[in-house]
Amino acid sequence: MLCARLWIAGGIDKDWPLSRVLQIGDRATGTTVLTDMYAKWSEKPVDVDLPALWKELGVSAGPNNGVVLDAKAPLAAVRQSISALR
Numbered sequence: 001m002l003c004a005r006l007w008i009a010g011g012i013d014k015d016w017p018l019s020r021v022l023q024i025g026d027r028a029t030g031t032t033v034l035t036d037m038y039a040k041w042s043e044k045p046v047d048v049d050l051p052a053l054w055k056e057l058g059v060s061a062g063p064n065n066g067v068v069l070d071a072k073a074p075l076a077a078v079r080q081s082i083s084a085l086r
Helices: 002-009 018-029 033-041 050-057 076-083
Strands: 059-061 067-069
Touching (some): 050 076
8 A cells, every 4th residue: 555655646755644545555456445444443443353354365374484375365366456566
């Protein structure tokens, strides 16, 4: 998301509202996950099941402190879109 913002804005010296940054991140990933999560989570604390989220994204621990990526995971496309922004 930040890479997309930098690419679109041309630098980090611009002061943008959070809503604009989230929209750019959503556009970069082809989803509305960031604005949806912000709308849902910004008003009150929420518990996030990080192990379940990593599993849905297809990210797991690999050998020697590495990472294994599962291309068939339900949210693998989201993860791949985020990774493509590098």
